[in-house]
Amino acid sequence: SPQECMDLGAVAHLAAIKGKVPFVNFFDGFRTSHEIQKIEVLEYDDLAKLVDYDAIAKFKARALNPEHPYQKGTAQNPDIFFQAKEAANTFYEGIPDLVEEYMQEIKKLTGREYHPxxxxxxxxxxxxxxxxxxxxxxxxxxxxxxxxxxxxxxxxxxxxxxxxxxxxxxxxxxxxxxxxxxxxxxxxxxxxxxxxxxxxxxxxxxxxxxxxxxxxxxxxxxxxxxxxxxxxxxxxxxxxxxxxxxxISIVDDVTHTSLPVGEPIVTAPEGTIRCKFWGLGSDGTVGANKNSIKIIGDETDLYAQGYFSYDSKKSGG
The missing domain is CATH 3.40.50.920 (Rossmann fold)
Incomplete structure (x- = not known):
């Protein structure tokens, strides 16, 4: 969810700096990236308390700088490459515990429970x-x-x-x-x-x-x-x-991999209001709905969520 993207994004950055290992903080393209949802925003002042500033200083000190040049990224010959590659294991072995540690810190800030x-x-x-x-x-x-x-x-x-x-x-x-x-x-x-x-x-x-x-x-x-x-x-x-x-979610009538689907089930809580809008390119439907969702989310205590789907037909085409 967008909320998890924010919370876990903080975990990824904090763990990457302290663990000295690069992270890819990824989420579902479009399904999550283009979703509008009412979330609780993490405050920078709260996140600043979790940052290991000594680790940041060491990270910046390793940057390429003409004031203190050094050589890295050179070729390693077969006599040492394998050993050096395996020596990095210690960094990766400690990452799950480090991630769990920062997930617990995020829990203290937000009350939301995260684990690997x-x-x-x-x-x-x-x-x-x-x-x-x-x-x-x-x-x-x-x-x-x-x-x-x-x-x-x-x-x-x-x-x-x-x-x-x-x-x-x-x-x-x-x-x-x-x-x-x-x-x-x-x-x-x-x-x-x-x-x-x-x-x-x-x-x-x-x-x-x-x-x-x-x-x-x-x-x-x-x-x-x-x-x-x-x-x-x-x-x-x-x-x-x-x-x-x-x-799932398709009917594969060629290689027959799809599972049969039973009667539709509805899991939305009672009282949920759901609307579906159709529009044509550049007719303002998407913008109007985004504004409406944001107004409901910002100005009321109601939970608001919206998702948008587009085909390949462009306006003026």
Missing amino acids: FNYYGAPDAEHVIVAMGSVCQTIEETVDYLNARGGKTGVLEVHLYRPFSAKYFFKALPKSVKRIAVLDRCKEAGALGEPLYKDVCALFQDQKDRPVIVGGRYGLGSKDTTPTHINSVFENLKLKEPKNGFT
Whole structure:
């Protein structure tokens, strides 16, 4: 969500400086980047208290400067390159704990709970989805819907993808889990599975009681993923032999990877007002709606959220 982007962006910057390791703070393109949502903004004065200024000074001192020149980035010959590469392990091994440390600092400021892996759902869940990004919000709503009707489901949300920490993964995952579905928002053509799915499979390689693990794809090209689609993933996990390498939110009538979709389910809280507007290029529909959402969010106590979708037809075309 946009709120998580702000909070985790702070964690990424703070951990990168202190840990001396570069970070990529990424989120869903368009689905999150173009969303308008009412959030709580982190104050710079509060963030300043968390900054390691000694680490910043050392970082700046390593910058290229004609006043104190030095040489780096030169070629390393085969006799030393491998050893030097492995010597960097110590920096990466400490990153999960450092990220957890700063996540706890953000929690003190905001009250919002973050870990390298966050679990949401039944404490005794048997069926769990592992995912990252904006789809986790949809999965959470679906989990609430199913658990209110007797289900034992949950979602494990990935907040730190690299290094992929087994320690924090198993700390968050309920011991009762029997079946796992891993959702990737990408397609590795020709591979046996997508990256997150492979990471989860690798974690359980040495485990005696391994759960059934399947993987699937969703959301390519901004294809919407609804609670009804997420429900089909949980229904798939109930099967004697769950489908692996599946897709959701499409009907694949060529290679037949898609899961069947049941009756639509509605997870929005009672009293929620939802509106859908259509417009033509440059007719002012998008701007008017953005202004309306911002006015509602800024001037009332109501929660406001908006998302915009565009086709390839341009105004005047």
